Amino acid sequence: DQQVKQNSPSLSVQEGRISILNCDYTNSMFDYFLWYKKYPAEGPTFLISISSIKDKNEDGRFTVFLNKSAKHLSLHIVPSQPGDSAVYFCAASARYGGSQGNLIFGKGTKLSVKP
């Protein structure tokens, strides 16, 4: 059973517009969420995180929103740039402060930002 779902395998956006990547989870015990970005031939890179005590976290062009009641989080990229083209993974953990092994990853969404 997939506990973290990224239902859109791919997303195409025009440069300068907003990119919205979505992630749903099933485990109500998840209390810490992360987004990673992955370019081809490179390992994933940490992007932004949010704990369940917040509903929004911003870092420059990247904002993550958490809707606990809907068990849904989203990553907004504004404005989108061609360099943002990558695969984005969301991950969740049920143990704030627990070990890395408790991270459950989604299958990823491939974002393409067209010039």
Add this chain to the structure above:
Amino acid sequence: KAGVTQTPRYLIKTRGQQVTLSCSPISGHRSVSWYQQTPGQGLQFLFEYFSETQRNKGNFPGRFSGRQFSNSRSEMNVSTLELGDSALYLCASSELAGAVTDTQYFGPGTRLTVL
């Protein structure tokens, strides 16, 4: 500081063989985690090591094993390879105790192909 390095980058093996992959974490990082990435399953956690001790293990068969050395370098071994073991194997290191809130830095991965 140099990033996480993984060797070899590419590997081709045949069914039944065994393979050893190596990971050198960022200098000063003591926690190392291993993940398997496949198109169908996304990133799945294999194990986590901290100070030469396995702290956590994912849901993989006993054919998958690992270890960490006193210099924090880590190896993972897969015995009796199966076709389904073809994947990108990613190593990640973190500075502190490997808590989920510590940023993980990923290596570029080892692409294993089993024929």
